[in-house]
Amino acid sequence: MKKLLLLLSPALLAAGVLAEELPLPAGFEFTSGVPALDAAYQKARRTIAGDVKDGDFLAGQDWAQVWTRDTSYSVEMACALLHPDVSKKTLLGLREDVPSIGECWYQDKCGHFAGWPNLTDAIVGATGAWSLYLVTGDQALLRPVYERTIRSLQRAERDAFFQDVGLFGGCSTFMESNSGYPKKYAMQGPMIAKTKALSTNLLYYRGYLIAARLAQLLGEKPAPWQQKAEALKAAINQKLWQPKKGYYAYFLDADGQLDERMEGCGEAFAILYRVADAKQSASILQKTPTSPSGFPCLWPQYPEWLEIKNKKHTANYYHNGMVWPFVQGYWAWAATQAKDITVFGRELEALIKLSQNASTFMEFYFPENGAPGGSPRQLWSASGFLSMIYHGLFGMDFVEHGISFAPVVPAKLEKLTLTNVKYRGMTLALEVTGHGTRLVKFELDGQATGPFLDATLTGAHTIKIQMAEK
Secondary structure (H helix, E strand, O other): OOOOEOOOOHHHHOOOOOHHHOOOOOOOEEEOOOHHHHHHHHHHHHHHHHOEEOOEEOOOOOOOEOOHHHHHHHHHHHHHHHOHHHHHHHHHHOEEEEOOOEEEEOOOOOOOOOOOOOOOOOOHHHHHHHHHHHHHOOHHHHHHHHHHHHHHHHHHHHHOEEOOOOEEOEOOOOOOOHHHOOHHHOOOHHHHHOOEEHHHHHHHHHHHHHHHHHHHHOOOOOHHHHHHHHHHHHHHHHHHEEOOOOEEOOEEOOOOOEEOOEEHHHHHHHHHOOOOOHHHHHHHHHHOOOEOOEOOOEEOOOHHHHOOOOOOOHHHOOOOOOEOHHHHHHHHHHHHHOOOHHHHHHHHHHHHHHHOOOOOOOOEEOOOOOOEEOOOOOHHHHHHHHHHHHHHHOOEEEEOOEEEEOOOEOOOOOEEEEEEEEEOOEEEEEEEEOOEOEEEEEEEOOEEOOOEEEOOOOEEEEEEEEEEOO
16 A cells, blocks of 8 residues: 655745745746736745655645545646656555455545545546646556556445446545535445545546546457446436536435535536536536635535534535635636636636735635635645646647647736746747637747647747637
């Protein structure tokens, strides 16, 4: 099993470490002409660099540990590009041996709900590893990631699949504190195990698709995994979609009743993984409720936890509608995929503002006033912000054979640069001018071409993109 606890240096454990005191790695220099945006970018880069210890990613200043979900989400959003070697070492170390099955992705532990009676979101390791492969093209990842992923799927099918509804049971991804569920579930692991959460089922859908593609690349049969993916997609849309509300439900309980709240990660994943069709995606982006300070992890909040929110124990409010920047990052990414510049611009502006409320990117922020909470120097919070830059403003979509570009640029921004970008065998300089969602010109080394960079190129290259409104 992965050794989870990694100690930080005394200096970095000190409370109130300023972002400026953390190292700023070379490369990936960003300019926008907007001081607050540029400052937030540097703060995010420093936050992530401060969470590298002995070649692994730590979750944050107060979470001096390696976590499967924190690492995987951070790798997908930004760290595969920024720190490919650290990403690989950390991900490959997140394993556990399961009797009668073999090596699986490590399931993060939880102190609430009396521990885990069933695994929940361990399959998220496949998402991070696949993202790392797309960025690096590292063929050495294929076999170990495939084998670990299919065993993790087999474990979940054995331990957590409810055949009657066609969905996986267990807690929603990352929201493993009492405050993320109605109060009747507090410390009730067996009850949580019988719920079927939107985000976790979407992660298993993604896991099946990744397994299918890896099987193809390795010369094995993809059909069984593809078929299971399609069945799960159908069940998610049948059981969790709410036509009257226009977005998905948080979870299905043991009695077949929906908790009709929105779940931040789940709504974003449904769009990004294309479980929601174009009409559903537009509806989700327009109708999903949000908070005054940014897109929350769930909404509306549970009133029974609000009554005791101001007490000392964070378990009373930790996941009850707090604004987690990595969730914002996925929501903004989903908005760019659907070319919803209004939602993307709103979330980018909200997170820039939140980033100014503490010396580093914090674990979460309170929805009513943006006050910071939880751990400083939070890895996936900084990664969520950088995702808005790389996947949003520069529109980078990493695929097996290169990068496609489809920027989404709000009106207040007119010229963006990203230089000394290390990608496979290349060093890139990117420039985006204009604003909007319509790409009107794409030049590679001064030559007009389609908005795609072939991964087989090497050396230094310049990309210039011109945007316009629709």
